[in-house]
Amino acid sequence: MGDNLISVNNVSVNFDYQENFISKKQKIHAVNNINIKIKKGSFFGLVGESGSGKTTLGRAILGANKISSGNVIFHDDERDYDLTNMNKQDLKEYRKKAQLIFQDPYAALSPRMTVRDIIAEPLEVMKITNSRQETDERVRDIAAKCRLNIEHLRRFPHAFSGGQRQRISIARALVSNPKFIVADESVAALDVSIQADILNLLKQLQTELNLTYLFISHDLSVVAHVCDVVAVMYLGHIVEMGPSRELFKNPKHSYTKALLSSIPSIDPENKSKAIELKGEIPSALNPPSGCVFRTRCPDPSDGCKQGEVEMGLVEVSPNHWVDQCCVNCN
């Protein structure tokens, strides 16, 4: 398995849903039959609209959501962890190696703890360090890497701006020396000037600490800038996946094309109309049969309109995968 860090094999996540206590129990198909491989040292991007299952997939890979079927394997140096079949001891080990950076730096930090305590908490909970001195050393070390000053450590989060808070969250995620980081919309709540700073920091830490990222975002221009590989999700399915340059230069799926054309251009003279997708993302309670995108596809083939085409990724050029239905649509 050499260079892969994470293999996601046929993973589906369903949630039970019951509108009220007398109505029928239903299933929400949040994530359907996903296959991805995340290479060691890569910056893997996951894009899609809200409700497409990006966060659910990210959480499933961290073992924070129950996986309904399929499995996720984490390839560590010495051994593999199978997330669907893990005992408590293994899960504890895994948590040290895979961490999460949250979206909102205002909600993610406890207002009653000093920055030092916030960053040190994972070390104490996971019993990684043996003495207070050792903990302090690790905290100072990671804080310096995340460009926080030593005197910041004594203060409380309310004294910091959004960008500084996000650096504190990053330091907390990295203090246990993880190998894999899920960054869930980690720059969405920040202003552009600070967003650029945080993205540069994430990139720099990646090379310094040998990290692998799963970067979840709805902002395609951010993803295009930082990620090596990108997967586009729609209603719980991956509809297109490939190296980011190739995918953004040469999008194949109509959904990817529509997403790209919807980014407002910074050039006021370029008022090209976006490919307008009709309607909105359907409910995951009752997804369309066959190709999930067919209800909004601008140009569906006849078979697709009837919902007769099964979903499945096909390789159109090296490492560039597109849903088979859409290959026929255009």
Added chain:
Amino acid sequence: MSHLLEVKNLDVKFDTDEGRITAVENISLSVDQGEVLGIVGESGSGKSVTAKSIMKLNPGNTSYNEDAEIILDNENVLQFTSKQDLKKIRGGKVSMIFQEPMASFAPAIKIGAQMVEQLLIHKNINKDEAKSISINMLKRVGIADAEKRFNQYAFELSGGMRQRAMIAMALSTMPKLLLADEPTTALDVTIQAQVINLIKDIIKEYQMGVIFITHDLGVIAQVADHVAVMYLGSVVEKGPVNEILKNPQHPYTKGLLQALPDINNLDAPLSPIPGNIPSPLDRPTGCVFRTRCPHHNPEGKDGKIEMKLIEVEPGHWVDQCGIQCGQNG
């Protein structure tokens, strides 16, 4: 020609426990009929406070300066004190679209009832007429099944649909000025594209003046005719959208553009603006941007240069300290 809206020398200050905060200082702006003025800036730059001043919606601890004027349709809004007068602007001549449509609709009242209520307040019509105006407006903004949606609650609508309903509600009273405060920020890109197109069509159709507040320069490029760039309560640069985005003069405007990831130019490095936005409690004297300016001149750095907009090209105004700094870098 007189403008639809003219804001002159506006200061807005808030009295808080920690002292008096200057949220907006010496702002002058104007909007004509059928024109879109975009206001951009980071969070805390005073964009929303400026817009809310126009409807006098700022909280009770707000104080405006004596010589400020907000002239809307030849009347000074700041002098309005009676409920009767304020009603004329709030929802009458001026309507506002907010960022989070879920938070702006009352959750326990049907959408239709809310739309009818405001029409009854501002127009001299009966309930049935108000209902038919509302339903037509819902249809106009592209809501399918308008009659059904009219009788639903806000939580039953999706995000994009709620924002459309918000726009329909804001427009149904036929305001002369529309204030749109980050109307697309909470939406997905595909929905954002739909809403932007809708707003552009409607402006053309009804010939109203619009103030469009956003932090997204891409959105500004697509909707606005004129742009004002705000930083820490001051306008540092303003002018026609083409000029500002293609020929920015102020280092802050330049910095914003360089920090933006551009999908057409993936090799360009992302360069953040150094430092953090200062707290409004210790607002720098002189040029407000001097604490973060990468190319400041010695005098500007010491805070000796007053903020003052100077016209560099016809209609393109830049802060005088920023002109010198902009030339340095």
